Amino acid sequence: MALINVAAREIQCKIVYYGTGFCGKTTNLQYIYRHAPKTAHGDMLSIATESERTMFFDFLPIDLGTVHGFRVRFALYTVPGQVLYERTRVAVLNGVDGLVFVVDSSPEKLEENFQNLIELETNVRKMGKDLGTFPFVIQWNKRDLPNAVPTATLDRYLNRRRAPTFEASALTGDGVFPTLRTICKAVMAGL
C-alpha cells in the first residue's frame, strides 16, 4: 500500500519481482544496484541460503530524490522462487503496489512459468486486487539463451492480459532498466 507522508514529505511505494526459481529476479536487482546512480539507491539486502538461493526476499531501496517537494522512494523486493517457499511469497507480496513478473525463457520452464503465474493471480485476488488492472509488467528474461522460447509463444501463453512486456537478459543488463522505468511509472500513475 503506497504511503504518502505529508509531514515528512515522502512518498513510498513497494514493487515486487515475482517468478519461478532461478528466473532472474535477484539478478535484476543486483544489476540495478550496481548500475543505478549511487545517490538513487541504498544498500541491497538479501536473505538467502548458503548457496545464494533467495530464501525470504531481496530488498533494494530506490530513492528518486525530491520531486515537487516530496521525496519519492520505491522499495524493490524479490520473492523466493522455489516451490517450497509458496507461503513466503504471499508474505512478501503484502502491501505491494506494483508487480514485475520475470519469465525464464527456457523451453523446460514454460509449464512452471504458467503455474507460477496462476499462483500470482490467486495471491493478488486474495489481496482484493485484479492483476488486469494492477500495475503489472512482464519481463521475458534469458533472451540470450540459444533455445529461448519465441516471445510470441510466451506472450500467447503467459500474457492474456496484454501487459507491457520487455525482452531482457538480466545478467548483461539488457531490458532491466526499461522494465524498472515502466513499472515505476505505472505505480505512480496508479497513485
Next chain:
Amino acid sequence: MEQLTSLVVAENELGSIARALGRLTLETSATHALLIDKSGQLIAAHGQQGQRDVIALGALLAGVFSSSRQVAEILGERDFHSILQQGVHESIFTLLIGDQWLLVVVFDKQTHVGLVKVLARKASEELARILDRVRAGSAQARDQVVSVQFRDSVSNTIDLLFQD
C-alpha cells in the same frame, strides 16, 4: 488502471504519532520505538536509532511479521498479533495495529518485557484511533499531493536516473 490504495499521513497526525511514540519510549525506558507500515515502510521513529539502518530494519521486521501471519494460517490461528525477539543485549517487541501498522519497541535489559507489552498495547489503542482518522482522510489528501504535474515530474526523473 485501478487506483492504488494509499495511506496519506497528514502533518497533524504525524505529530500525534510522534507524541505517542515519545510517551511510550519514555514510560518504558525503551531505546527506541518505530511505527512502520505492514509493507515495511517507516512512518515515524523516536529514540536513539543512531546509525541503525531503519529502512532495512523496517523491511525485515515487516517481512518477519508477514511471514508469521502465514504461520498462523497454517496453525489455524486467526492471526499472531505480536512477536517478541529476545537478544542478549536488546530485544524487540512488535505489535500489529489495525491490520495496517506495526509498532516496534526496541529495549534493553533496563526494561522489563512485561512493562513493554502492557504499555505498547496501551499506545497501540491510541495509534489505532489515529490510523482510523488517516484512513478516513486519505483519498482527499492524496489528490492534493499527487497532481498530473507531479506524476510527469516523477516520470522525467525516472527516465533520467535509470537510463540504459
